[in-house]
Amino acid sequence: MLSVTLPRVALRSAAPARQWASAAQSVRYASTLKDAVAQVIPEKQEQLKALKAKHNNSSLGEVKLENLLGGMRGLKCMLWEGSVLDSERGIAFHGRSIPDCEKELPTAKDLGLKGKEMLPESMLWLLLTGKVPSVDEVRGLSAELAEKGKLPNYVEKIIDSFPKTLHPMTQFSAAVAALNHDSAFSAAYNKGIKKSEYWSPTYDDVITLIAKIPAIAARIYYNVFGKGDGKQAIDPSNDLIGNYANMIGYGDHEGMTDYLRLYIAIHGDHEGGNVSAHTLHLVGSALSDPFLSYSAGLAGLAGPLHGLANQEVLGFCLGLQKAVGENASDEKVKEHLWSTLNSGRVVPGYGHAVLRSTDPRFLALSRFCDTRPELQKDSLVQLVQQLARVAPGVLTEHGKTKNPNPNVDSASGCVLYSYGMTEFKYYTVVFGISRALALTQLVWDRAYGMGIERPKSFSVDALQKMLK
Ligand SMILES: CC(=O)SCCNC(=O)CCNC(=O)[C@H](O)C(C)(C)COP(=O)(O)OP(=O)(O)OC[C@H]1O[C@@H](n2cnc3c(N)ncnc32)[C@H](O)[C@@H]1OP(=O)(O)O
Numbered sequence: 045m046l047s048v049t050l051p052r053v054a055l056r057s058a059a060p061a062r063q064w065a066s067a068a069q070s071v072r073y074a075s076t077l078k079d080a081v082a083q084v085i086p087e088k089q090e091q092l093k094a095l096k097a098k099h100n101n102s103s104l105g106e107v108k109l110e111n112l113l114g115g116m117r118g119l120k121c122m123l124w125e126g127s128v129l130d131s132e133r134g135i136a137f138h139g140r141s142i143p144d145c146e147k148e149l150p151t152a153k154d155l156g157l158k159g160k161e162m163l164p165e166s167m168l169w170l171l172l173t174g175k176v177p178s179v180d181e182v183r184g185l186s187a188e189l190a191e192k193g194k195l196p197n198y199v200e201k202i203i204d205s206f207p208k209t210l211h212p213m214t215q216f217s218a219a220v221a222a223l224n225h226d227s228a229f230s231a232a233y234n235k236g237i238k239k240s241e242y243w244s245p246t247y248d249d250v251i252t253l254i255a256k257i258p259a260i261a262a263r264i265y266y267n268v269f270g271k272g273d274g275k276q277a278i279d280p281s282n283d284l285i286g287n288y289a290n291m292i293g294y295g296d297h298e299g300m301t302d303y304l305r306l307y308i309a310i311h312g313d314h315e316g317g318n319v320s321a322h323t324l325h326l327v328g329s330a331l332s333d334p335f336l337s338y339s340a341g342l343a344g345l346a347g348p349l350h351g352l353a354n355q356e357v358l359g360f361c362l363g364l365q366k367a368v369g370e371n372a373s374d375e376k377v378k379e380h381l382w383s384t385l386n387s388g389r390v391v392p393g394y395g396h397a398v399l400r401s402t403d404p405r406f407l408a409l410s411r412f413c414d415t416r417p418e419l420q421k422d423s424l425v426q427l428v429q430q431l432a433r434v435a436p437g438v439l440t441e442h443g444k445t446k447n448p449n450p451n452v453d454s455a456s457g458c459v460l461y462s463y464g465m466t467e468f469k470y471y472t473v474v475f476g477i478s479r480a481l482a483l484t485q486l487v488w489d490r491a492y493g494m495g496i497e498r499p500k501s502f503s504v505d506a507l508q509k510m511l512k
Pocket residue numbers: 348349350351353385389390391392393394395396397398444445446447451452453
């Protein structure tokens with residue numbers, strides 16, 4: 045069948061992408077993401093059904109006391125479709141590494157926009173379907189997100205009522221929870237929709253939520269830090285992050301806009317066990333709608349051992365520059381690292397619960413810096429690179445962490461700072477925008493009919509009895 049590029053005029057119209065798909069009989073417009081998801085669901089359901097029929101009683105390993113006490117590290121007890129994390133190679137999205145995605149997924153340039161990085165919309169499509177979308181499919185998805193991006197008035201009022209001193213992550217989590225006022229899933233559930241149909245309104249909520257997140261994040265930025273024009277206007281011909289960059293006052297900054305696209309595309313899904321993804325999946329298992337589930341996930345992301353680490357890294361780097369000066373020698377940097385460790389603190393941006401080598405997301409952000417002369421000469425970016433050379437040796441000698449290498453947080457916030465976003469309390473909000481891509485799992489949870497999560501717990505006395 046013939047596939048054609050959507051005409052610019054259609055992108056500017058108010059008609060939703062779904063209508064375009066059915067409008068023409070003789071020519072087939074790029075399919076919508078929902079159609080593509082509906083197409084893959086039956087075959088994946090069959091695959092899971094066959095697996096259950098054959099292997100329901102097969103063991104995936106034993107549970108040791110150390111797993112129970114060690115934050116369930118290593119336990120194989122979650123289903124997660126979008127990505128799998130290998131401790132050495134890092135994250136793969138439906139089998140595709142970050143460099144694969146950089147080669148294959150439609151970019152800003154492919155859509156005729158300024159910039160050349162892959163679009164988070166492309167990643168969203170890949171996560172939900174396992175397939176690389178065409179340029180037209182991504183264009184249609186961008187247009188659909190733009191069309192759904194405006195905030196309801198009551199949510200704007202809620203955000204405007206927050207004190208400026210309330211942490212941006214608290215504001216973010218509360219504002220997205222309030223969007224559940226209009227949840228399609230909740231409404232359908234209350235009407236008695238069949239379980240086999242749960243995935244469809246869940247999908248609708250996930251898309252609505254992802255569409256509105258830039259405006260929420262931008263309004264918080266404006267209220268707290270006074271940047272952007274406070275209007276959150278949406279250009280229907282722009283991509284999700286192009287619009288977000290405009291809203292926060294970086295619309296003309298090609299480097300920042302492209303950095304945000306890359307950052308948000310690769311930071312989104314990191315298999316299921318990380319705190320934010322696991323939380324949204326757990327809350328969703330009670331059939332709480334995607335708005336509440338994501339709100340809970342954001343609360344987890346706001347912890348310093350998880351997403352907030354990127355804010356911590358910036359504080360650490362600025363503190364280091366203050367203590368030993370810019371362009372300090374490796375020796376001076378080592379001394380500062382040792383004083384951090386000797387005072388009982390962690391070195392933020394290093395170590396990982398699963399990874400045992402350098403985080404490929406860190407490598408992707410470093411490659412981005414290498415292609416930008418303005419970043420290469422920035423002293424903070426240089427410090428990030430110096431730390432990546434020096435800190436692994438110090439952490440290895442310290443001997444505690446199982447992974448002395450940099451994780452993504454060691455670079456992500458510092459590039460934002462170098463590009464002029466100096467409000468580091470806001471950085472985890474940017475990470476949160478990205479983590480919305482993990483919401484794709486909720487669609488699969490409902491499509492697979494996954495049950496409510498409820499692991500078994502024991503007291504120390506009960507464990508002692510069992511193990512004696
Ligand atoms: C997007 C993300 O969430 S990526 C992670 C972001 N977080 C950070 O960068 C914070 C710094 N790093 C850390 O605190 C840890 O490495 C974590 C939380 C990421 C992983 O924790 P764990 O899986 O428990 O790591 P690990 O098994 O290696 O920990 C063993 C010991 O090394 C310590 N350790 C781990 N990483 C570091 C570090 N960067 N600096 C100093 N000590 C460390 C742990 O605190 C632990 O000490 P303890 O035995 O006294 O409790």
